[in-house]
Amino acid sequence: MILTPDVSATKRRGVRRAALCVVAGAALAFTPLLALPSYAGNGGGGGGGGGRFVDAGDQAAELMTSQAEFAQARSAPTGLVAPGAYAAAYSQLSALPAASSSWTSITNVPYNSDDPRYRDPSASNSSGGAGYVSGRVQALAVDGHCIFAGGAAGGIKRSCDNGTSWTPIADALPTQSIGSMSIAPDGALWVATGDGTTGSTTYVGAGVFRLASPDTTTFSAASKVGGTELDSQVIRRILVDAANGRVFVAASRGLYVHSLSGASNTAWNRSLAPCAQGMVSCTDVNASYRDIANDVAVQPGTGGQVILANVAWRSGAAYNGFYLSRDGGATWAKVNPLGAINPKDVGNATVQYSADGSKLYVVLESPTALNSGAASALAGVYVSDTGAAAGPYNQIANPSTLAQSGSAERKQRIGKGYAPGVQSWYNQFIGVDPANAKHVYVGLEEVYESWDGGTSWKTIGRYWDFGFPCWSNIDADNTCDGNVLHSDQHTIAFGSGTSAGQVYVGNDGGLYQRAVSPTASSWRSLSTSGQLNLLQYYSVGVGKDVAHPGQVQVWGGLQDNGVSLLDPANNGVMVSPYGGDGGQQLVDPENGCRTVGEYVDLTLQMTTNCGVADGSAASDSSIVTIAPADPLPRFIAPFSADQTDPNTWVAGGEYVWTNTKTWASTSGADWTKAADTGAGHSITALASRNHVVWAGWCGSCNPGSSFARGLMTNANGSYQQVAAPAGAPLRMVTGVTPDPADAHSSYVLFGGYSRSWVDGPGSDLAGAGHLWKVTLTGATDSAGQAVATWTDVSGNLPDVPADNLLITSTGRVVLATDLGVVETTLASLRTGSPRWSRDAIPVTIATQAVEGPDGKLYVATYGRGIYRTTA
Numbered sequence: 001m002i003l004t005p006d007v008s009a010t011k012r013r014g015v016r017r018a019a020l021c022v023v024a025g026a027a028l029a030f031t032p033l034l035a036l037p038s039y040a041g042n043g044g045g046g047g048g049g050g051g052r053f054v055d056a057g058d059q060a061a062e063l064m065t066s067q068a069e070f071a072q073a074r075s076a077p078t079g080l081v082a083p084g085a086y087a088a089a090y091s092q093l094s095a096l097p098a099a100s101s102s103w104t105s106i107t108n109v110p111y112n113s114d115d116p117r118y119r120d121p122s123a124s125n126s127s128g129g130a131g132y133v134s135g136r137v138q139a140l141a142v143d144g145h146c147i148f149a150g151g152a153a154g155g156i157k158r159s160c161d162n163g164t165s166w167t168p169i170a171d172a173l174p175t176q177s178i179g180s181m182s183i184a185p186d187g188a189l190w191v192a193t194g195d196g197t198t199g200s201t202t203y204v205g206a207g208v209f210r211l212a213s214p215d216t217t218t219f220s221a222a223s224k225v226g227g228t229e230l231d232s233q234v235i236r237r238i239l240v241d242a243a244n245g246r247v248f249v250a251a252s253r254g255l256y257v258h259s260l261s262g263a264s265n266t267a268w269n270r271s272l273a274p275c276a277q278g279m280v281s282c283t284d285v286n287a288s289y290r291d292i293a294n295d296v297a298v299q300p301g302t303g304g305q306v307i308l309a310n311v312a313w314r315s316g317a318a319y320n321g322f323y324l325s326r327d328g329g330a331t332w333a334k335v336n337p338l339g340a341i342n343p344k345d346v347g348n349a350t351v352q353y354s355a356d357g358s359k360l361y362v363v364l365e366s367p368t369a370l371n372s373g374a375a376s377a378l379a380g381v382y383v384s385d386t387g388a389a390a391g392p393y394n395q396i397a398n399p400s401t402l403a404q405s406g407s408a409e410r411k412q413r414i415g416k417g418y419a420p421g422v423q424s425w426y427n428q429f430i431g432v433d434p435a436n437a438k439h440v441y442v443g444l445e446e447v448y449e450s451w452d453g454g455t456s457w458k459t460i461g462r463y464w465d466f467g468f469p470c471w472s473n474i475d476a477d478n479t480c481d482g483n484v485l486h487s488d489q490h491t492i493a494f495g496s497g498t499s500a501g502q503v504y505v506g507n508d509g510g511l512y513q514r515a516v517s518p519t520a521s522s523w524r525s526l527s528t529s530g531q532l533n534l535l536q537y538y539s540v541g542v543g544k545d546v547a548h549p550g551q552v553q554v555w556g557g558l559q560d561n562g563v564s565l566l567d568p569a570n571n572g573v574m575v576s577p578y579g580g581d582g583g584q585q586l587v588d589p590e591n592g593c594r595t596v597g598e599y600v601d602l603t604l605q606m607t608t609n610c611g612v613a614d615g616s617a618a619s620d621s622s623i624v625t626i627a628p629a630d631p632l633p634r635f636i637a638p639f640s641a642d643q644t645d646p647n648t649w650v651a652g653g654e655y656v657w658t659n660t661k662t663w664a665s666t667s668g669a670d671w672t673k674a675a676d677t678g679a680g681h682s683i684t685a686l687a688s689r690n691h692v693v694w695a696g697w698c699g700s701c702n703p704g705s706s707f708a709r710g711l712m713t714n715a716n717g718s719y720q721q722v723a724a725p726a727g728a729p730l731r732m733v734t735g736v737t738p739d740p741a742d743a744h745s746s747y748v749l750f751g752g753y754s755r756s757w758v759d760g761p762g763s764d765l766a767g768a769g770h771l772w773k774v775t776l777t778g779a780t781d782s783a784g785q786a787v788a789t790w791t792d793v794s795g796n797l798p799d800v801p802a803d804n805l806l807i808t809s810t811g812r813v814v815l816a817t818d819l820g821v822v823e824t825t826l827a828s829l830r831t832g833s834p835r836w837s838r839d840a841i842p843v844t845i846a847t848q849a850v851e852g853p854d855g856k857l858y859v860a861t862y863g864r865g866i867y868r869t870t871a
Contacts, residue, residue: 090843170191300357541554735804747772
């Protein structure tokens with residue numbers, strides 16, 4: 001029997017789960033203003049995980065939660081990190097000696113999200129239509145010879161053979177977070193770093209860089225344009241105004257301008273910042289959210305005199321609105337738009353003029369809808385038919401009209417609570433055909449096209465094929481066309497030169513190409529080689545390949561791209577047995593086909609056959625949900641096997657859970673509640689060795705006066721909170737690694753930055769150091785807490801958020817940080833003042849390091865895939 005998806009409860013939060021975004025550059029971190037939703041728990045293993053049938057109505061809120069939690073680890077305790085923190089950390093990292101080890105990317109291979117052999121009916125998204133994927137493409141530029149793709153956390157890749165092969169060209173830059181790119185008339189590629197789509201400045205950049213000959217050369221630190229004025233900012237748009245010899249950037253502290261031909265070391269001038277310039281009162285919004293510029297456009301035919309900018313915080317603020325200059329940017333005034341746009345409900349917007357300046361198109365997010373939890377946050381798509389910034393505007397699309405245009409987000413297909421534009425605060429673009437003022441593309445979760453200026457629309461890039469009559473899990477019976485893209489659209493570019501007549505779209509899954517033609521009927525993925533490889537991994541797990549002795553199977557949990565499996569049986573192509581977001585992975589080191597993968601929120605799913613299933617019947621399931629019923633798990637919640645007893649697993653939400661049935665588990669009931677960290681607490685880091693468990697927790701986890709963190713262990717025989725001295729950092733506990741020689745000791749990692757860079761009340765409690773050794777004395781204080789000594793053993797470690805510490809079987813110590821990987825030796829660490837060296841991995845977030853059963857080391861990065869070393 002062919003399983004038909006239930007259209008009332010949609011496919012999974014998975015493909016759609018858009019990004020918990022962070023990049024190697026968290027220098028002005030804050031968490032969203034919206035309060036984090038409380039968790040309802042995961043029902044003790046009931047329901048699905050990352051597959052097709054998870055209700056979609058809460059996905060946008062969960063996306064925001066995921067971003068908030070990633071930011072929390074880098075911004076606690078106050079939520080404010082001063083500009084300069086990232087630059088200082090990068091400088092310290094650069095001063096470290098180079099490690100002798102050699103690393104190689106193992107995910108630079110094709111990743112087929114639609115492989116027909118991996119179609120578990122509850123956990124997989126295979127047959128949805130996204131095809132080959134490569135991670136989030138945030139920025140695009142095309143110069144007629146080459147394509148340039150910018151990753152949210154993966155730098156820039158170049159292809160001069162129409163996507164057949166890709167080469168990194170920005171690895172020498174101090175950040176791999178790319179916000180926007182533009183080609184100047186002289187052929188130079190201008191790149192703005194710091195991705196602002198998430199609304200969180202954990203994606204901050206290091207300014208703007210210019211490459212004179214991008215087709216043949218690569219960036220260096222000397223490519224920078226300007227001083228430090230754009231450091232630690234995110235940039236939503238870089239706009240080359242060639243006719244007037246200048247460049248604009250819409251950044252997180254306003255709109256800036258620089259000469260197109262002037263000296264590269266001259267400063268960027270801040271042209272517009274309504275709050276900082278006293279144009280409006282901004283006391284209603286936190287200082288971190290003030291003057292966020294989302295987009296800028298210069299009206300053609302005005303000699304560069306008419307400039308329009310959207311300056312707005314997605315959740316609403318008094319300064320939100322459209323700002324217009326009629327004198328080339330010398331002065332600005334807030335616009336009161338007429339017609340269909342509500343001037344009191346202006347949020348994040350994308351604006352673009354037609355090539356002749358006769359029309360002005362706007363995609364607009366509604367803070368009111370966002371804050372109310374509406375099925376869509378989209379206010380609408382609008383046009384000013386005269387090109388006037390004040391309008392009057394006509395609404396040419398809204399969530400309902402787009403849903404009726406062939407969208408997969410129609411309620412009858414995707415379920416209630418989820419409509420086009422639900423994440424318009426995160427994913428949106430507009431593209432106007434340079435040759436046709438009435439030919440418009442709009443990107444939200446899907447891509448829509450109009451050839452008549454918005455009178456009619458067609459969904460040309462569906463979310464997926466599930467729910468359509470054409471769909472079947474059996475490829476031979478699937479009659480759907482090729483009008484499917486990975487979800488969550490971020491950027492669009494039109495071809496020129498040899499690529500004329502083509503349009504390119506970047507999204508959470510990668511990069512796609514299509515002809516600019518009314519008869520175009522499909523998209524081509526430019527990720528098929530696997531070399532684009534901008535994959536954002538939360539985790540990595542490795543097990544022996546029983547079928548191929550001497551080889552291993554490698555699993556990894558990804559942001560919005562499922563769980564990947566690199567299996568020798570698949571001849572160098574990765575597959576996706578699990579859909580959606582992928583969290584932590586627990587892999588049997590003796591049998592790599594046995595794994596427990598986390599969807600999110602501690603929704604654990606187990607397979608013992610590598611997830612192989614053709615999905616032709618509901619009974620053909622290879623994956624079973626075994627989630628414990630925890631009320632407060634983190635979005636990416638920790639779980640693992642005991643380091644010395646593989647027959648015991650531990651998992652953490654509010655509670656510490658243990659499982660001794662392991663691979664014989666059949667449901668969430670197989671977990672036993674071992675300890676409660678405390679009401680309102682969530683475990684952030686967890687490890688077990690010889691059945692001694694260490695658990696770091698937060699609660700409240702939101703930075704601010706209520707932020708708290710702690711450590712719990714049963715090292716004294718029963719579970720106790722560990723007393724922390726006044727000098728211990730009041731920052732997020734991001735990792736715990738038991739000392740292999742002392743059951744009463746553990747190495748504790750801290751995220752964020754030291755108190756030197758933390759602003760606001762309580763900043764003095766942020767503390768210093770990122771690596772501490774905690775040793776219990778055996779005593780208990782009057783509050784029942786375990787007494788311990790806390791020693792800062794950071795040594796010469798840069799002041800950078802720490803993410804994961806691995807002590808290998810040979811005494812090697814590898815530390816994954818927000819700026820890549822550093823290492824030392826266990827002997828050096830035990831001196832209390834280790835000397836660190838840096839590994840040759842791109843400067844992006846390294847989330848986890850593991851030692852495989854093959855004796856090799858593996859590192860998951862959040863932007864450049866998985867790396868492996870033997871030395």
